[in-house]
Amino acid sequence: MIAVELPLDPQAPARARAALEPLRSSLPPRDFGDLRLLVSELVVDDLRAQPSADDRDIRLEARMREDVLRVELVEGWTSGIEVTDRPQPGERGWGVYLAGLLADRWGVDPVADGARLWVEKVIAGAEA
Numbered sequence: 001m002i003a004v005e006l007p008l009d010p011q012a013p014a015r016a017r018a019a020l021e022p023l024r025s026s027l028p029p030r031d032f033g034d035l036r037l038l039v040s041e042l043v044v045d046d047l048r049a050q051p052s053a054d055d056r057d058i059r060l061e062a063r064m065r066e067d068v069l070r071v072e073l074v075e076g077w078t079s080g081i082e083v084t085d086r087p088q089p090g091e092r093g094w095g096v097y098l099a100g101l102l103a104d105r106w107g108v109d110p111v112a113d114g115a116r117l118w119v120e121k122v123i124a125g126a127e128a
Helices: 012-019 021-026 029-049 094-102
Strands: 002-007 057-065 068-075 105-111 114-122
Touching (some): 002 012, 012 021, 012 029, 012 057, 021 029, 021 057, 029 057, 029 068, 029 094, 094 114
Antiparallel strands (some): 002 057, 068 114, 105 114
């Protein structure tokens, strides 16, 4: 299991990708690449929603249970996000759009002061 608190700053996407490295050996290369892209873009969405988020953190959790990878991002931004049209890469909402494409299931659950965005993906041949 991976569980880290990341400062919400311009280096947060790179830190999130680095935090996922322990999963590299247990996932097929394509799934690991998709995971890194998805998490990075979701963190970028968070940065765009909170451009002056000094002293804020985002919590990243990832774990395998049997053949399902679950990733959770907890912060204050996702509670009001809605993606009705396909955003362009780089626009706010692109990460959530990718979640709809790359994940088998995803959702947003309210938590104190914000929301938890979670994605789940069935990984064939993953090492739990």
